[in-house]
Amino acid sequence: MAYALAVRISLERAAEALRLEQSDAAFDEEIVMLSNVMRDLGFTWEYGELYVYRGEQGMAAVMSAIDRMSRIDWIAESIEDVHAFRLTDEADLTGIVSRRAGGM
Structure with a gap:
């Protein structure tokens, strides 16, 4: 069973917390x-804010990620x-959308 975490961070608040400008390489x-x-906890970045865990630990991995983030x-x-x-x-539905966009 796969689990996902959608994590949205305010870049403005992150810059304030880090005392860095968003344009600084250190910020990146x-x-x-x-x-x-x-990644260290076994999640893969899928896109945008979404990380997916497909390992054996299930919800325990999700809770580990929450705990780790709360400590930073x-x-x-x-x-x-x-x-x-x-x-x-x-389900990967990309083919359906692509086919329709191509006029097929």
């Missing part, structure tokens, strides 16, 4: 830290929202 490195934390001050201070959900059925 800190933002990448979130992806690294999620700048992340805790800049989180706008976090949603966790179980993926029960995944």
Whole structure:
């Protein structure tokens, strides 16, 4: 069973918490830290704000991610929202949309 976390961070609040400008390379490195934390816990970045866990730990992995994020001050201070959900059925519908866009 796969689980997903949608994590939305306010870049403005992150910049304030880090005391960095959004244009600084150091700011980008800190933002990448979130992806690294999620990867270290077994999540894969899918797109946008969405990370998916397909391992054996299930909801325990989700709770570990929440705990880890809450322990990183700048992340805790800049989180706008976090949603966790179980993926029960995944379907890639890209082909249907692409075919229709191509006039087929």
